[in-house]
Amino acid sequence: MTGRGYAVGHLRDVQMGPQVQHYMERIESTFEPFGGEWVVHGTRPEVVEGSWPGDLVIIAFPSVAAARDWFDSPAYQDICHLRSEHSDSRVVLLEGVPPGYRAADTIAKLFA
Template identity: 55%
Template sequence: MTAYALAHLRPAAPHPEVFAYIEKIQPTLDPFGGHFLVHGSEAEVREGTWPGSVVVIAFPDLARARDWYDSPAYKEILPLRTRHIDADVVLVPGVPDGYDPAVTAAKLRAAAG
């Protein structure tokens, strides 16, 4: 099942190390089947607040997303970003093909009593 790495990046001044991080990230993703779905896009906020930009990277499954984030290649370039940009980063599994939210609602309703 597809999994995603999601990042909420807070605004920061441009820095040469951030440019280097962006230039070097794709080769760290390739061995794990990772590819960008969203990269640095400004969010159109409809509820709440969201200062900054969004990154979404898709992986074939959660194990490969974890393996990428923990890989020596990614760990080597990660400080190029973290020294200059505050972020929240999460790994989340997607839903299976044919997912029906009504089934989830029924399970939640039954569990709630």
Template identity: 50%
Template sequence: MDTNLNAYAVGHLHEVAMGPQIVEYLERIDATLAPYGGRFLVHGARAEVREGNWAGDLIIIGFPDLARARAWYDSPEYQAIIPLRADNSRGDILIVDGCGADHAATDVLA
């Protein structure tokens, strides 16, 4: 586990119409991540389903903290390319705070 990454942008894309706009989005997204310390942790890998049903692609981008994850998503640079993805795919996009290295499952009971 990379302890320098404590917040995540998570995308579950159910459908993607691969074409020039998605290609442009992919060509431009890395430059939007760099100023915020973001990096891909999962991108394009096929899930090995062990329980339940899964369709689509999972993308996880790690950030040093929640503030930088939010700042990246809200940045003019990223906002400018969102339509390239959103107009050509269907899915869910989340920003979530991570938990510390000492987190135990029972911590959520408090």
């Protein structure tokens, strides 16, 4: 069994204005049909080691395939420029670990 999928955004220097407001008003309607839900949004991280400029956004999906389908969807592609043109941002899609995952099991397999 695979883990959930995540869309993770690192946003810096967001130029708050009508375009970003419009993006934020519409984004949920683009990911909800793909089973997406907010995990992290609108909070600054508490940096406990190193530095972290900007904000972090995480949206969870049932799978990384669902996250990819959302990102590629016409509805999201129609608004994503509102974010990218008004911030210094990076977005990645990644697969979470499956239920019951243990780091020790991975290490044991690597050294077997």
